[in-house]
Amino acid sequence: MWSFIHKLGSPPWFFRFGGNLVRWLLPVTLILLLVGAFWGLLVAPPDFRQGNSYRIIYIHVPAAVVALAGYYVMALAGAISLIWRIKMADIAMKAAAPVGAVLTGIALVTGAIWGKPTWGTWWVWDARITSMLILFFLYLGVVALFEAYENKAAAAKACAVLSLVGTVNIPIIYKSVDWWYSLHQPASIKFTGESAIDASMMYPLLLMIVAFYGLFAVTVVMNMRAELIWHHRQSSWVRQWAGFE
Amino acid sequence: MPAADQAALSLSAAFFRQFLRHGKTLAASPSDLLNPLLFFFMVVTLFPLGLGPDPERLSQMAPGILWVVALLASLMVSGKLFASDFEDGSLEQLCLAPHPLAILALAEVFAHWLGTGFLLALVSPLFAVMVGLPTQALPVLVVSLLLGSLCLTLIGAVGSALTVSIRRGGLLLSLIIIPLHVPVLIFGSSAVVEATRDGNVASWLALLAALALASLALAPLAIGAALRISLDNG
Numbered sequence: 001m002w003s004f005i006h007k008l009g010s011p012p013w014f015f016r017f018g019g020n021l022v023r024w025l026l027p028v029t030l031i032l033l034l035v036g037a038f039w040g041l042l043v044a045p046p047d048f049r050q051g052n053s054y055r056i057i058y059i060h061v062p063a064a065v066v067a068l069a070g071y072y073v074m075a076l077a078g079a080i081s082l083i084w085r086i087k088m089a090d091i092a093m094k095a096a097a098p099v100g101a102v103l104t105g106i107a108l109v110t111g112a113i114w115g116k117p118t119w120g121t122w123w124v125w126d127a128r129i130t131s132m133l134i135l136f137f138l139y140l141g142v143v144a145l146f147e148a149y150e151n152k153a154a155a156a157k158a159c160a161v162l163s164l165v166g167t168v169n170i171p172i173i174y175k176s177v178d179w180w181y182s183l184h185q186p187a188s189i190k191f192t193g194e195s196a197i198d199a200s201m202m203y204p205l206l207l208m209i210v211a212f213y214g215l216f217a218v219t220v221v222m223n224m225r226a227e228l229i230w231h232h233r234q235s236s237w238v239r240q241w242a243g244f245e
Numbered sequence: 246m247p248a249a250d251q252a253a254l255s256l257s258a259a260f261f262r263q264f265l266r267h268g269k270t271l272a273a274s275p276s277d278l279l280n281p282l283l284f285f286f287m288v289v290t291l292f293p294l295g296l297g298p299d300p301e302r303l304s305q306m307a308p309g310i311l312w313v314v315a316l317l318a319s320l321m322v323s324g325k326l327f328a329s330d331f332e333d334g335s336l337e338q339l340c341l342a343p344h345p346l347a348i349l350a351l352a353e354v355f356a357h358w359l360g361t362g363f364l365l366a367l368v369s370p371l372f373a374v375m376v377g378l379p380t381q382a383l384p385v386l387v388v389s390l391l392l393g394s395l396c397l398t399l400i401g402a403v404g405s406a407l408t409v410s411i412r413r414g415g416l417l418l419s420l421i422i423i424p425l426h427v428p429v430l431i432f433g434s435s436a437v438v439e440a441t442r443d444g445n446v447a448s449w450l451a452l453l454a455a456l457a458l459a460s461l462a463l464a465p466l467a468i469g470a471a472l473r474i475s476l477d478n479g
Binding site for chain 2: 082138158162
């Protein structure tokens with residue numbers, strides 16, 4: 001167990017390990033995505049109130065779930081990098097930030113598209129949408145802070161501090177936005193009963209959530225590998241891998 | 246010999262000196278004290294011009310207007326918090342000091358808050374009257390701004406410490422800090438809204454106070470870490 005964790009810190013080892021991981025995780029993720037999309041978009045029954053427009057949840061909900069989890073993954077990597085000074089954690093954090101930002105963006109855009117037929121407008125200041133928007137800003141802040149620093153080692157540490165501060169704040173933000181919403185808009189817009197979602201709609205949704213987790217992992221590992229070969233482009237293991245030596 | 250030197254200045258004396266030093270620099274340039282107030286005054290003026298002079302509508306929006314403008318004023322000044330210390334090298338001296346950087350930075354943040362947020366909270370009733378905030382809500386506005394501006398300043402100081410080594414970091418500072426300011430804005434403006442309706446003010450103020458205490462405990466750690474990282478970058 002411990003030797004595995006120690007090996008994770010070694011760039012050449014991680015590069016090979018990540019390559020093997022992507023080699024089997026990518027096909028599995030793609031199959032899950034295809035099966036989930038087919039099941040959700042074609043096989044699952046239409047909603048009795050929203051008709052077929054509800055089917056966008058098979059993209060919207062997985063993106064939102066993984067976007068939030070991605071922030072915690074990023075902050076955890078930041079904490080590991082600050083506490084144990086493991087370089088690989090810096091690289092993981094830097095790789096996760098843009099992926100999470102894109103997922104949050106997907107959740108926002110699909111939410112707006114879903115809102116048009118359901119609520120009649122593209123944008124509603126609903127508690128969940130607002131929280132998602134703030135999460136989007138939090139991600140953008142991390143990405144922008146990393147880009148602004150000239151010293152990239154310092155940039156990673158600064159982003160780690162920022163994402164930890166954000167992690168402490170996320171539950172407070174979510175709760176405060178909830179209270180804000182209930183203070184100003186006493187439940188004039190109701191989501192259709194999501195808790196009572198039928199199993200025939202639930203299973204493809206769960207499948208899509210798993211598939212999106214897989215997609216997140218694959219993208220982050222691929223990002224990390226790209227960052228690793230760029231960072232170590234002068235070292236012999238990269239030159240050997242590329243066939244220069 | 247270093248041990249004797251370290252004993253010469255206790256932590257509380259160092260805190261107090263750091264507090265005075267920052268306070269003196271603030272007092273030496275009155276424009277730094279007046280500018281946030283002037284900014285507050287002018288931006289509050291923009292709202293009636295943009296929304297129309299209807300007193301009823303303005304007084305309905307007053308809590309939100311006042312709180313958003315207070316947040317912007319705090320954002321505007323927090324960028325300068327560590328700038329001069331970073332430029333003249335005193336930040337490096339602070340890092341070398343035998344006392345925790347987090348505590349010394351807290352002294353500066355506290356002095357900065359007294360000169361900006363605290364002052365702004367005290368004069369806020371003047372501007373509140375201009376946008377027609379009902380008088381019964383004025384005390385709540387002052388208390389909420391006192392507690393809230395402490396949160397805003399502490400969180401802003403984290404952002405300031407993270408961006409102090411970046412040229413033209415002002416816009417970046419807003420980007421990373423505004424999302425973190427959201428709960429403060431919600432708790433603060435909700436307290437004032439409830440005060441205009443004679444509603445439940447205490448729970449919102451209690452939440453604000455909790456947030457202020459939590460940021461007082463946690464923010465200095467992040468500020469200290471961020472300042473060291475900024476020195477690495479600069």
